[in-house]
Amino acid sequence: MIATVEDCAVIVLQNTSLRVTVLEDDAVLRERILLPRLREQGFDVVGLGTAAALERMLATRLPDIVVLDIGLPDADGFVLAQSLRSRFPAIGVVMLTGRHSPHDKVRGLVEGADAYLTKPVELGLLAATLHSLGRRLQAADDEVVPAISGWRLDGNGWRLLAPCGQPVALTRSERPLLYCLMQHPGEVVGRETLVASLTHDAFSFDMHRLDSLIHRLRRKIAAASTHPFPLSAVHGAGYVFAP
Structure with missing residues (x-):
C-alpha cells in the first residue's frame, strides 16, 4: 500500500x-x-x-x-x-x-x-x-504524534525517541518528514507525498534535497542511538518506515 x-x-x-x-x-x-x-x-x-x-x-x-x-x-x-x-x-x-x-x-x-x-x-x-x-x-x-514499536516523537514532535529512550532533536524539515513516515508504518510513502509534507511548492522542490535530508537524518540518528533506524528506500517509489 x-x-x-x-x-x-x-x-x-x-x-x-x-x-x-x-x-x-x-x-x-x-x-x-x-x-x-x-x-x-x-x-x-x-x-x-x-x-x-x-x-x-x-x-x-x-x-x-x-x-x-x-x-x-x-x-x-x-x-x-x-x-x-x-x-x-x-x-x-x-x-x-x-x-x-x-x-x-x-x-x-x-x-x-x-x-x-x-x-x-x-x-x-x-x-x-x-x-x-x-x-x-x-x-x-496541531498534529497528533504517533508512537511505533518503541520509536516515538516527543516534545510535541520536536524530538525522536529511540527504543532505548535516547532523544534526537529534529529540525523544522525533519519533523513533518518523520511524522508523515511514522503515520504509515510498513507502507511505502511516495516521494511526492514526502515533499508535500515539507512544502506547498512541490513543483520547484529539488528531489535531491529530500534524499540529502533523509541521509543526514539517518546519520544523526545513528550517531545518537545503538538501535538501527528502520527506514528503507524503495527504488522508484519512495521510503518505508518498517520497524
Missing part, C-alpha cells in the same frame, strides 16, 4: 497575525518598504539591522518567522539560519537576499531555510510565502 498526499495533509491556519522579525541591514528597504507593507498584510512585524540585535530579541521574544538577509554586517546569513534551526526548531526561516545563484539557493535551503526569495522581491509573493509557512507551522503544532 502506498500513502498518498492526502494522508499527510496539513491544517489551514486560522490566525493570520503571525509574529515576523525582518533582519535586514538596509534601513531604507527595511523601514520604508518591508515593514509597512507587511503590517498592511496583517503581520505583527519587527525590524532589526544586525544579528546581534536578533540575539538580544530572542532572549525575550520568539517570533514565528524570521526573514533574514545573507549579507549581514556582523554575521553570515547561512550560518545564522543553521544556528536558528538548531536552537529554535519551531521558528520558520525565510531568506531574502540579492544572491540569485542556484548554488546559494540550494545552500540556503540545506542550511535550514524554509524558503529562499531573491531581491527585488514582489511584496505579494513575500506575504504569500509567510502565510504559507505560517499554515505549516500551525499544522505542525
Whole structure:
C-alpha cells in the first residue's frame, strides 16, 4: 500500500497575525518598504539591522518567522539560519537576499531555510510565502504524534525517541518528514507525498534535497542511538518506515 498526499495533509491556519522579525541591514528597504507593507498584510512585524540585535530579541521574544538577509554586517546569513534551526526548531526561516545563484539557493535551503526569495522581491509573493509557512507551522503544532514499536516523537514532535529512550532533536524539515513516515508504518510513502509534507511548492522542490535530508537524518540518528533506524528506500517509489 502506498500513502498518498492526502494522508499527510496539513491544517489551514486560522490566525493570520503571525509574529515576523525582518533582519535586514538596509534601513531604507527595511523601514520604508518591508515593514509597512507587511503590517498592511496583517503581520505583527519587527525590524532589526544586525544579528546581534536578533540575539538580544530572542532572549525575550520568539517570533514565528524570521526573514533574514545573507549579507549581514556582523554575521553570515547561512550560518545564522543553521544556528536558528538548531536552537529554535519551531521558528520558520525565510531568506531574502540579492544572491540569485542556484548554488546559494540550494545552500540556503540545506542550511535550514524554509524558503529562499531573491531581491527585488514582489511584496505579494513575500506575504504569500509567510502565510504559507505560517499554515505549516500551525499544522505542525496541531498534529497528533504517533508512537511505533518503541520509536516515538516527543516534545510535541520536536524530538525522536529511540527504543532505548535516547532523544534526537529534529529540525523544522525533519519533523513533518518523520511524522508523515511514522503515520504509515510498513507502507511505502511516495516521494511526492514526502515533499508535500515539507512544502506547498512541490513543483520547484529539488528531489535531491529530500534524499540529502533523509541521509543526514539517518546519520544523526545513528550517531545518537545503538538501535538501527528502520527506514528503507524503495527504488522508484519512495521510503518505508518498517520497524
